[in-house]
Amino acid sequence: MNFKDVTICLLAAAMSAGAGCSSPRASAESPEALPFEMPAVPRPQIPARAVSIVDFGAVGDGHTLNTTAFAAAIDSLAAQGGGRVTVPEGVWYTGPIVLKDHIELHLERNALIVFDNDPAHYPLVETTFEGLNTLRCQSPLSACGAKDVAITGRGVIDGNGDAWRAVKRDKLTDREWKAKLASGGVLSDDGRTWYPSESYKFGATSGADQNVSTWATTREDFERMHDFLRPVMVSLHHCENVLLEGVTFQNSPCWNIHPAMCTNLTVHNITVRCPDYAQNSDGIDIESCRNVVVTSSRFDVGDDGICIKSGKDEAGRRRGIPCENILVSDCIVFHGHGGFVVGSEMSGGVRNVLVSDCIFSGTDVGLRFKSTRGRGGVVENIWIEDITMNNILQEPLLFDLFYGGKSASEALAEGGSAAAADLEPKPVDETTPAFRNIHIRNVWCRGARRAMYFNGLPEMNVEHVTVENTHIYARTGARINESTDVVLRDVQIIPEEGPALMLNNVKSLRVENFTCPDDLPTALQVTGSRNRDVEIRSPHITASNASLSETSAGQVAINR
Incomplete structure (x- = not known):
């Protein structure tokens, strides 16, 4: 099944106001269409x-x-019913901008919007962040709640984020650390973290759940940590028909772009x-x-590049709005956690996702699926194909249902x-997360710490995954x-050390035409x-180079 023509068709429809193929199954180029229904x-x-x-x-000085x-x-x-707000060449310093129905913010060539870095100009508002309803x-x-909004053009939008973010000493060079100290701010008690203000330090050390304060109950509580509640740079909530195209988004105080509860989102040729x-x-x-269609875009950030979410724990289950019908194609991600x-x-829940023709270079993880007990939710019907990677710090492919809030390297x-x-x-109950029905093919990676890591829950395994x-x-x-x-079908793994394939508590696993170096002392390890x-078919795995636990010996068939 070839999905590429369908992705192109859907993008062409979005770029021509809905003309052309009105649904994926109407594509003459790809009658097989997508593996899921999507308008x-x-x-x-x-x-x-x-x-x-x-x-x-306005003055662009x-x-x-x-x-x-x-x-x-x-x-x-x-x-007047909407139109295009043009930002011409220049440096445009401003506080918050709020878009309305039928408004396009268009940055012309050499237009640079720089947001004011005074936290006092950004009042606390009700929003959602990290899956929870909160104040930020x-x-x-x-x-x-806007309909038909767009941010387009050839300019740059800068969030002035360095004035907002805390920074750990070990992430900066000596020169950068000295410059940070000279800029003002305060240090943590151990001197290893720089905070932009006392307000930020109070929020960071007052028992917040990662980046969301869960103990604060009144506006006064939140105001005490105002600076800690740094905003995402572009927040698009409950919007319909949204376009982001051509613009560079950079230096956000927190997440760069956060569409939440939106319908019909097109992201094309942006840089973040x-x-x-x-x-x-x-x-x-x-x-x-x-x-959602995300195409031909580039991401070079300090955290996850392209991330799919749908709410956290009980609040997310109560909201009950899955992320669904997502196409990601022809994107590049540098650095970052995933x-x-x-x-x-x-x-x-997350369902009906196709990711194709992407490059990941220097990220912690390439394809990263993460959750933990207490989340609940089901991630299913995911198709991934034609992905190339290099210099991945940890794993090209990771399923981790014991996620603890840290990057893979941390x-x-x-x-x-x-x-x-x-x-x-x-x-198993409503708080048990599940990952299932995931199809991955045509992946190449040179340079990683570990080739793959599937880490399911003993009570809810990662299920129905084909690589x-x-x-x-x-x-x-x-x-x-x-x-x-x-x-695992037609998979090649070349490790520098240790076994090529390590299995632990797996059920109904098939390995077909698996290849690895001939000279591995142990090619397969089962614990x-x-x-x-378990059935292994490989010209490079034999009974002599397989290490099986006593309880596994009768459950593993090698080349039989």
């Missing part, structure tokens, strides 16, 4: 009228505060970048959205996630733990007491 994603309807922010008194001019331009067009500072650029030391600087976090990521806030430094041979299962035509060169081989109905129905 064409319409382009926002923006009336053919335009104004310049200069007409409303990089010093004049233009908040009022942006608001006046948007309000003027909104009163107003986003520099936002729309809520932050320093690699920027904490929580995710590229784009697509949360509880439906009908290239394409699902979770960990996925309690409302978790390794602190001892790694649970991987004992026989962890006791716990009762085909995949070639990985890594320091160590693939470890598949607590997984059921896994197929655990709950292995069932």
Whole structure:
């Protein structure tokens, strides 16, 4: 089944206001269509009228505060039914910008919007962050409940994030650390973390649940930690027909782009970048959205690149809005914690996702699926194909249902996630997350610490995963733990040390035409007491180079 023509068809439909193929099954080029039903994603309807922010008194000198001019331009067009707000060449310094129905913010060549870095100009507002309803500072650029909105052009939007973010000493060079200290701010008690203000330090040390304060109950509580509640740069909540195209988004205080509960989102040819030391600087976090196309875009950030979410724990399950019908194609992710990521806030479910023709270079993990007990939610019907990677710090492919809130590299430094041979299962209920029906093919990776890591729960294994035509060169081989109905077909793993394939408590696992170096002392290692129905077919794995636990010996068939 060839999905590429369908992705192109859907993008063409979005780029031509819905003309052309009205649904994937109408594509003459690809009659097989997608492996799931998905409508064409319409382009926002923006009336053919335009104004310049200069007409409303804006000055592009990089010093004049233009908040009022942006608001006046948007309000003027909104009163007429919408149109294009043009930002010409120049440096436009401003406070928060709020988009409205049928408004396109268009940056011309050499246009640079720089957001004011005074936290006092960003009041606390009700929003959702990391899957929870909470209060945070107003986003520099936002729309809520709007229909037909767009951010387009050839300019740059800068969130001035260095003034907002805490920084750990070990993420900076000596020169950078000295410059940070000279800029002001305060240090943590151990002197290893720089905070931009006392307000931020109070929030960071007052028992917050990662980046969301769970003890605060009144607005006064939140105001005490105002600076800690740094905003995402672009917040698009409950919007319909959204387009992001051509623009560079950079240096956000927190996540760069956060569409949540949106329908019909098109992201095309954008660049998202932050320093690699920027904490929580995710590229784009697509949360509880439906009908999404992300194409031909580049992400170079300090956290996850392209991330799919749907709410956290009980709040996410209560919201009950899955992230569904997602196409990601022809994207590049540099650095960051993950290239394409699902979770960990996925309690409302994720389904019907196709990722194709992407490059991940220098990320912690390439394809990263993460959750933990307590989340609940089901991630299913995921198709991934034609992915190339290099210099992956940890794993090209990771399923981890013991996620602990750290990057894969940070978790390794602190001892790694649970991987004992026989962890006791716990009762299954609505809080148990599930990952299933995932199809991966045509993956190439040179350079990783470990080829793959599947780490399911003993009570809820990673299920129904197929990996085909995949070639990985890594320091160590693939470890598949607590997984059921896994197929590895035409997979090549070349480890620098240790076994090529390590299995622990797997059930109904099929390995077909698996290749690895001939000279490995141990090519296959099987541990655990709950292995069932394992079949290995490989010209390079034999009984003489396989190490099986006593309880596994009768459950593993090698070349039979």
